[in-house]
Amino acid sequence: MxxxxxxxxxxxxxxxxxxxxxxxxxxxxxPVADAVADAVRTSADGSRFGYLPDGWVADMAAATSAFWGDRFGWAPDPSCVRPVPDVLTAFTATVRHFTRPGSAVVLPTPAYMPFLTVPAMLDRPLVQVPMARAGGRLALDLDAIDRAFADGAGLLVLTNPHNPTGRVFDADELAAVAEVVERHGARVFADEIHAPLTFSGARHRPYATISAASAGHAVTATSASKAWNTPGLKCGQVILSNAADAEHWTANGYLAEHGTATPGVLASTAAYRDARxxxxxxxxxxxxxxxxxxxxxxxxxxxxxxxxxxxxxxxxxxxxxxxxxxxxxxxxxxxxxxxxxxxxxxxxxxxxxxxxxxxxxxxxxxxxxxxxxxx
Ligand SMILES: Cc1ncc(COP(=O)(O)O)c(C=O)c1O
Known part of the structure; x- marks a missing residue:
């Protein structure tokens, strides 16, 4: 190693x-899946190192949608699945384009480390909300999240499955989150990068599918990079779950999409489609x-x-x-x-x-x- x-x-x-x-x-x-390694090799053999053509984006979006449909019961419209280099770029773009400057980002903690430092880099204060122990497991503190929104926060970071505790939130918990967020007219960054790594016994429920409200206020991010072990290939996916956000992303998402690696897109397509x-x-x-x-x-x-x-x-x-x-x-x-x-x-x-x-x-x-x- x-x-x-x-x-x-x-x-x-x-x-x-x-x-x-x-x-x-x-x-x-x-070691990575053969289909993923083949996609990278084919990229090299065919000099597929140029800028990203729409056709390969469309293939990746279709492969992502089909995988999500088969595994999680939600096949988003492929036109609403957009390429980004990584989930952190998706987060940055979501904060920049879907929240007000100066509004706080609410983060249940313990959390994935960069979420603690990146909001300040984007001129957004951070509100840490410690997770509470309920029924022997770590759970979201909805009252504290509610208070943070009442104080003007604009966005909740909802990582599910959760890093670092490994929790998979159930439908009732997610519905309760959606109710609080919607009441305050706020947004959720649904980080579902670990979704394909949900073990039998738990079930991953995409946050955007919980209700019409959650679809209306979520920006979902995922990637093949955790489950297929390819973070260096620089490719993730943003999933927009309502027409207004899709339109807003089309107008504002260019810079976020620009850094996506062409071999990463081809490898992600292969992962979702051929490496299940x-x-x-x-x-x-x-x-x-x-x-x-x-x-x-x-x-x-x-x-x-x-x-x-x-x-x-x-x-x-x-x-x-x-x-x-x-x-x-x-x-x-x-x-x-x-x-x-x-x-x-x-x-x-x-x-x-x-x-x-x-x-x-x-x-x-x-x-x-x-x-x-x-x-
Ligand atoms: C919950 C979570 N979000 C985001 C990331 C970062 O993903 P990316 O490399 O796509 O930015 C990680 C990486 O471990 C993670 O665990």
Missing amino acids: RAGGSWKWSTVGDSHGRGLIGAFVAEMDY GWLDDVLAYLDGNRALLAAADLPGIEVTVPDGTYLAWLDARGLGLDEPPSAFFTREAGVVMTDGAACGEAGRGGMRLNIAMARPVLAEALDRIRTALRA
Whole structure:
């Protein structure tokens, strides 16, 4: 993995003479699907490195729509599926073009790290809303979200499946969100990048399908990049779910679309259309890793096994460490995780563990964590 050159495996250092295990950034340690690799090879062989033609955008939009229709019961009109280089660009464009300058962005925390810093770069204050524990699971704090909108916030970031906790929100929770947002005339950035990584037992419900209201105020973003492990190919999708937004995007989305990589579009089309079996194999494998995590005995750490995503939340507050837990476990276990504090104030004392490894490597990582706990 180190020789392969990925970011995940490039942290310099060691722990008690052992190499570090990369378990932070959201990439998988698995080779890409043949159909995806073929699409990139065909791009090189055919010199398909020019600007993006409409036909390839249309193919990708059709492939995205068909995949979403088959997997999630919503096949959006392909003309409303637009290319972007990545979900972060979709977020930036949504904030710029669908919210008022100066209006706050509401972010349930812990959250995907860049959502904490990017709003300020776009002249939007951030309101962190810590997720609450309800019925043994982390849930959205609707009252706090309501208050933030009453104070003038313009946009809620709704990541589902949720990074870093792995929660998949159910229809009732999403309907309650839609009601609050609609009452305030606000918007939702529905980040559904992890949707294809929903495990059996949970069901991904696209936020835009919850009600007419949610379709009217959502801008949905997704990508093949998490589920097919291609973030470096720079291609994601924005899905518009009402005519006014589609028109607004046509008038304002050019800059956001411009950075989309042509080979990334071809690879994404191949992923959605021709690499579904590969995805199912990966899901089955990840499910085995989830079982390994669920069975791990890590005294003092509360483990949240994900319902979606390959990211597990480890609450280490019970250990009473006097340093960030990720620093402790990098040094003592040689397992490099994302520190919870990087996910917002509510994440302090926690860690995000990426379980998308070869199973023996995950077993070793868990073993090292357990050993560090005993020391
Ligand atoms: C929830 C979530 N949103 C967005 C991103 C970033 O995606 P992109 O590389 O397409 O900007 C990630 C990456 O891990 C993520 O987990």
